[in-house]
Amino acid sequence: MTGQVHRVFHALGDPTRQAMVERLSTGPMSVSGLAEPFAMSLAAVLQHLQILEESGLVRTEKLGRVRTCRIEPAGLALAEAWFRERRALWERRLDRLGKLL
Amino acid sequence: MTGQVHRVFHALGDPTRQAMVERLSTGPMSVSGLAEPFAMSLAAVLQHLQILEESGLVRTEKLGRVRTCRIEPAGLALAEAWFRERRALWERRLDRLGKLL
């Protein structure tokens, strides 16, 4: 599952997809509901959605003719952990530097 | 400075740039030092570096003929904060849901 963090970052690197994740953070919704604020075709939204799913940030489930999209917290957690690690390394280095002085 | 988070994500969305940031997390280094483990031209590394700088993740400084690259902790912090916010929203929602049951 690790080593795929850059897929998460790549997914969030597009403003539309970032906004979609922000929107889904407030609760699940249908594809057309998710698409509503965006000035683009539904097909385009679906393509973004697919990238979000492949990155592990979003999970979707189809019931009847409606596909419901929701955040996958594990995906967010993976990326958040990466930042914590970088910061830990950085701070550890500053500590060593401090002790040298 | 905010609203630029997707630039940070975009910068980290490339495996080479992600690796560069990981490398710089352990300490500053020159451009050629940074480039050493990568199987690509120095020019390519410079191009990645420029994107990292524009995203605010990395700061560089030239002294003599050597440009030294170091992490900009504020850039990492910005992105980390974004994840914390999403998680906060998500958890707040689960709380409301829990109280309803």
Add this chain to the structure above:
DNA sequence: CCAATACTAAAGCGTTGGCTTTAGTATTGG
């Protein structure tokens, strides 16, 4: 001084990304 070092700038090239349009399929309210 000058060759080696350490980058830098610019052009070009094939691939991927974000979008569209068109043409579907599956589901359901009335």
Add this chain to the structure above:
DNA sequence: CCAATACTAAAGCCAACGCTTTAGTATTGG
């Protein structure tokens, strides 16, 4: 039953990416 709804699949288009090569400039150890 059937028209409207909610997506889905595929093809095509243009811009942005990631890389290369070539040809520089600035700095410095000896």
